[in-house]
Amino acid sequence: MRSWTGLLRNAQRNLHPSPPRKGLSKKATDLEERISQIPLDRFRNFCIVAHVDHGKSTLSDRLLELTGTIAPGGQKQILDKLDVERERGITVKAQTCSMIYNYRGEDYLLHLVDTPGHVDFRAEVSRSYASCGGALLLVDASQGVQAQTVANFYLAFSQGLRLVPVVNKVDLPSADPARALEQMQSTFELDPQKAILVSAKTGLNVEAILPAAIGQIPAPTGDSIKPLRMLLVDSWYSTFRGVILLVRIFDGRIKAGDQLISFATGLKYTVGEVGIMYPDQTPQASLRAGQLGYVFFNPGMKRSQEAKVGDTYTTVGSEKGVEPLPGFEEPKPMVFVAAFPVDQGDYGHLEDSINQLTLNDRSVTVQKESSEALGGGWRLGFLGTLHCSVFEDRLRHEHAASIIITPPTVPFKILWKDGKEMIIRNPNEFPEQDETRERVSELQEPYVTATITLPDEYLGKVIELCEGNRGEQKELSFFTASQVILQYELPMAQLVDDFFGKLKAATKGYASLDYEQVVYRKSNITKLQLLVNKVPVDAVARVIHTSEAERLGRLWVTKFKQYVSRQMFEYAIQAAAGKKVVARETVKPFRKDVASKVHASDVSRRRKLLEAQKERNKKLKG
Numbered sequence: 001m002r003s004w005t006g007l008l009r010n011a012q013r014n015l016h017p018s019p020p021r022k023g024l025s026k027k028a029t030d031l032e033e034r035i036s037q038i039p040l041d042r043f044r045n046f047c048i049v050a051h052v053d054h055g056k057s058t059l060s061d062r063l064l065e066l067t068g069t070i071a072p073g074g075q076k077q078i079l080d081k082l083d084v085e086r087e088r089g090i091t092v093k094a095q096t097c098s099m100i101y102n103y104r105g106e107d108y109l110l111h112l113v114d115t116p117g118h119v120d121f122r123a124e125v126s127r128s129y130a131s132c133g134g135a136l137l138l139v140d141a142s143q144g145v146q147a148q149t150v151a152n153f154y155l156a157f158s159q160g161l162r163l164v165p166v167v168n169k170v171d172l173p174s175a176d177p178a179r180a181l182e183q184m185q186s187t188f189e190l191d192p193q194k195a196i197l198v199s200a201k202t203g204l205n206v207e208a209i210l211p212a213a214i215g216q217i218p219a220p221t222g223d224s225i226k227p228l229r230m231l232l233v234d235s236w237y238s239t240f241r242g243v244i245l246l247v248r249i250f251d252g253r254i255k256a257g258d259q260l261i262s263f264a265t266g267l268k269y270t271v272g273e274v275g276i277m278y279p280d281q282t283p284q285a286s287l288r289a290g291q292l293g294y295v296f297f298n299p300g301m302k303r304s305q306e307a308k309v310g311d312t313y314t315t316v317g318s319e320k321g322v323e324p325l326p327g328f329e330e331p332k333p334m335v336f337v338a339a340f341p342v343d344q345g346d347y348g349h350l351e352d353s354i355n356q357l358t359l360n361d362r363s364v365t366v367q368k369e370s371s372e373a374l375g376g377g378w379r380l381g382f383l384g385t386l387h388c389s390v391f392e393d394r395l396r397h398e399h400a401a402s403i404i405i406t407p408p409t410v411p412f413k414i415l416w417k418d419g420k421e422m423i424i425r426n427p428n429e430f431p432e433q434d435e436t437r438e439r440v441s442e443l444q445e446p447y448v449t450a451t452i453t454l455p456d457e458y459l460g461k462v463i464e465l466c467e468g469n470r471g472e473q474k475e476l477s478f479f480t481a482s483q484v485i486l487q488y489e490l491p492m493a494q495l496v497d498d499f500f501g502k503l504k505a506a507t508k509g510y511a512s513l514d515y516e517q518v519v520y521r522k523s524n525i526t527k528l529q530l531l532v533n534k535v536p537v538d539a540v541a542r543v544i545h546t547s548e549a550e551r552l553g554r555l556w557v558t559k560f561k562q563y564v565s566r567q568m569f570e571y572a573i574q575a576a577a578g579k580k581v582v583a584r585e586t587v588k589p590f591r592k593d594v595a596s597k598v599h600a601s602d603v604s605r606r607r608k609l610l611e612a613q614k615e616r617n618k619k620l621k622g
Helices: 002-015 022-036 056-066 083-088 119-130 147-158 177-188 206-216 344-360 385-398 433-439 456-468 499-506 546-563 603-621
Strands: 043-049 095-103 106-114 134-140 162-168 229-238 242-251 253-255 259-262 268-277 281-284 286-288 292-297 312-315 335-341 365-371 375-382 403-405 412-416 421-424 440-455 472-478 483-491 512-522 525-532 542-545 571-577 580-587
Touching: 022 095, 022 281, 043 056, 043 119, 043 206, 056 095, 056 106, 056 134, 056 206, 095 206, 095 268, 095 292, 106 206, 119 147, 119 229, 119 385, 134 147, 134 177, 134 206, 147 162, 147 177, 147 440, 147 512, 162 177, 162 206, 229 292, 229 344, 242 253, 242 286, 253 268, 268 286, 335 344, 335 365, 335 385, 344 365, 344 375, 344 385, 375 385, 385 403, 433 440, 440 456, 456 472, 456 483, 456 499, 499 512, 525 546, 542 546, 546 571, 546 580
Parallel strands: 043 106, 043 134, 134 162
Antiparallel strands: 095 106, 229 242, 229 312, 242 292, 253 286, 259 268, 259 312, 268 281, 268 292, 335 375, 335 403, 365 375, 412 421, 412 440, 440 483, 440 512, 472 483, 525 542, 525 571, 571 580
C-alpha cells in the first residue's frame, strides 16, 4: 500500500512541478526589466571583422568579461561553439551575443557579432553587416593590413557602415603599431587618432573600445509601434526545437504566441519562444525594434529549407502594409568533391551524418552519385577548400565517419552549337572528344580576381608562382614602403589545387590571399582519365587545362602503381587526355622462380632455365 501511495505522490509532482528556483527566476526577470528600460537610442549593433587569426574571438571574450556577461578567466573563445573551431583556432560560423554596458551612468544594450576571417566564409560577414550599424575593424600589430582586411573594409564601406579601427596584439615583441596605423591611414583613409591600441590576450586598453563604439557607431532605427518587420539573418537546427532563427527586428515587436508569415514562402507559424543570446539562449517576454535575438516556433519548423536567409517575416494580416527587406545573395558553391564510404555497409550512417551537418550549413550542396569502382556516394559542393576541409573534419570527428574524398574540382561551362549553356560539376558528365568536336561551340572555366598582400622581398617569388599557375597580372601597388598589394586573375582550378599552401611556403607565411568575382572565360580544357587495363576508373576523372595533362598524368600513374597489387598477368596503368594516352606504367606479372633449385654457383644452368621461361611467356602472349 505504501508503495502505491509513493507512486501516486511522484505522479502528482510530475504533473504539477514545483516553481523554478527564485534565484534563477529573479536573475532572468532583472535582466528583462533592465533591457526594457533602455530606449532605442542607447542600442548599438556592431560586429568584429578582421583577417583570419587577428584575434577576433579573443577580443570578444574580453568584451563579454568587461560587461559582466561571462565570468572572467572562464572558458576561452566562448563564441566559438563548434569543436572544429576550437581545434583549428578559427571562426567558421558567425555568432552573436547581447551585452549590457553602463556608460556614464546609463545602460546601453550592445549586440556583438563575431565573424569568420577566412575568405571561404565571406557570406557570414556579409549577413552580419546587414544586421549591424558599424564594425570594429581589427588589425594585427605584427602582421599589419592583410588581404581579408582590405576585402572587409570595402564590403563595409559599400554598405555604409561606420568603422572603428582597432590595433590588436600590441604586447607582442614583433608588434609594430606605428606601421599598422600608417597602413590603415594610407589604405583606408582612417584617422589614426581614432584608432585604439589594445591587447585582447592581456586585456590591455580593452576598456576603451566600448565607449568608442558607443560614440562612433549610430543607434539602429525603427519603431516598436509599427507592424512587425523582421529579417532572418541566420538559422541552425535543434533536435528538440526544430529550426531556430537568428533575427533582427527592424520595426514592431514579437512575443510568444504571435502568428507570423514568411514573405518568401508564404508559410505561417506560431511563435513558441523569443529571446537573446546572453551568451547562450536566454528567453525574454518579447523582442522589439533594434534588437537581435532568436525565435523558434511551436510547432517547430522541421525543414531547414523553409528558413531562407534574408527572408522577411511579419504578423499575419500585416502583409500589405509591410515592405519586405532586401535579402542576401546566396553564395554559390565553387569547389566540388565526391564522397564515398570506405565500406558500403556504412552508407546509411554516412548519409545520416551528411544530412545532419547540412541542416546547420545550407551552403553545402548534396547530390547522390555512384561509381563503378567505389560504389554509392555523393557529390558535395562547398564555398572553398577550407570549407570542404572543415566539413570533412566534422564528419570524421563528430560522427566517426570513415570516408573517401576525391580531389576538389570546380564547375565548367559548355556552350553548345545550338545556343544552349550547361554547367558541368561532375567530370564524368564532360563530353567525349568526338562529341566536343561535333556539338560544342566553346568550353569555359571559372576565373577569380585574387588580391595578395605581401612584403616586397617576396614579390619575385609570388609573381613567379602566379605566372606558373596561368595567372594574368592586373595591378601592382605599394601601400607602404615595404608592403605590396598584387592583383591577379587566376583560374579557379589552380586556386583549389593548394595554391594558398604554395603561397605561404613561398613567402614564409607572410602573404595573405583574398578572391572574388568569379567569371567564366574561354579555355582549352579536357578530361583526364585513369585507365587500368584499358578500363576507365570514373571516381578519379578530372577536367583540367591541356597544359597540365602530361604532368598530372605521369603523377597519377606513378602513384597509382604503388597501391595496386600484381596479378598472374601483365596489365597497364594509363592516363588519357581525351583519346591521347599521356602517361603509362606497366605492372609486371608474378612468375615462377624456376631457378630456385639450382645452386647459386651454376650460372649457365640458371641462365638456360630463365631463357626457357622467357620463350614460354612469348608463346603465351602470342
